[in-house]
Amino acid sequence: MIILILLISFFFFIVGIRVMSLGKAVCVLDENNVKGTIYLEEIDGNKTHIYGKIMGLKKGKHGFHIHEYGDLTDGCISLGGHYNPFERIHGGPDTKKRHVGDLGNITANKNGVAHINIVDNLIKLRGKYSVIGRSLVVHEDEDDLGMGQHKDSHTTGHSGKRIACGVIGYASNH
Ligand SMILES: [Cu+2]
Ligand SMILES: [Zn+2]
Numbered sequence: 001m002i003i004l005i006l007l008i009s010f011f012f013f014i015v016g017i018r019v020m021s022l023g024k025a026v027c028v029l030d031e032n033n034v035k036g037t038i039y040l041e042e043i044d045g046n047k048t049h050i051y052g053k054i055m056g057l058k059k060g061k062h063g064f065h066i067h068e069y070g071d072l073t074d075g076c077i078s079l080g081g082h083y084n085p086f087e088r089i090h091g092g093p094d095t096k097k098r099h100v101g102d103l104g105n106i107t108a109n110k111n112g113v114a115h116i117n118i119v120d121n122l123i124k125l126r127g128k129y130s131v132i133g134r135s136l137v138v139h140e141d142e143d144d145l146g147m148g149q150h151k152d153s154h155t156t157g158h159s160g161k162r163i164a165c166g167v168i169g170y171a172s173n174h
Contacts, residue, residue, distance in 0.1 A: 023125035026171040027136045029054060031076070034164035038116060038136055039171065040125060048123040050103065052116050054138060054164070057108035063143030063159025064116075066101035066123065066168070070133045076162035079135045081155070089154045092145030093120060100129065102157075105143050137165040 025040040036054030043049045068080035082090065083101035091098030100122045106114040124130050143157035144150070150158040 023132075024171040024173065025125055025132050025168050027166040027168045029136065029138065029164040029166040031164040032056075034138060036114075036138075036164070038166075040123065040131070040168065042125050043119070046121065048120050048125060050116060050118040050120060050123065054106065054108075054114045054116065055112060057106075057112045057114055057138070057163075058140075059108050059110050059112065061105040061107050061142040062114070062163070063137075063139035063141065063157055064103045064106045065099070065137050065139075065143075065159075066103065066131050067135045067137050067165070068101075070135050070167040070169075072135075072165070072167065076135075076137055076165035079137060079162075079165055083131060083134055085129055090146045090157050092143070092147075092157075093118065095146060098122075098146075100131075101134075102143075102145075104145060106138065132168055132170060135165055135167050137162050139163060 022042040027038045029036040034056040038052035041049045066083045068083045071078045082099040084099040088097045091102050093104040106116055108114040139159035140163050141160035143159040144153050145157055146153055148158050152158050
């Protein structure tokens with residue numbers, strides 16, 4: 001009986017360590033009256049759950065990406081292009097070959113609120129391709145996911161101006 005209790009305690013101890021060691025990051029956006037908090041959290045070993053809420057948007061779809069740098073010296077402009085370590089062309093989150101940073105669109109409701117709930121295989125919070133220290137950007141227009149006929153469909157998804165952005169950092173409770 002005691003051995004059984006010890007085994008069970010040991011099991012929960014290991015599970016506890018495993019849960020605590022999963023990475024968590026946060027990104028706060030606050031620009032042009034667009035405000036939001038997005039969390040990025042490792043789940044299932046190899047995936048990242050990206051979730052949160054952004055307020056103050058125009059109703060409809062807005063391109064949403066991870067950009068290469070965490071450099072706000074010139075606002076959202078100095079964040080560089082979409083994070084693209086494998087030198088692919090622009091796509092959507094479900095496109096086979098895409099920029100790592102291509103998260104597609106978020107959709108704001110009539111109150112200007114977008115609820116975000118994405119699970120992604122390419123976004124990493126550790127290792128060589130970690131996105132911590134990079135940035136999240138919300139665009140004025142819809143991302144065409146590389147399917148449009150515009151000159152910039154294959155680079156930015158023709159998603160227009162950068163209306164809000166923030167740097168991805170370690171969350172305090174990660
Ligand atoms: Cu972008
Ligand atoms: Zn892209």
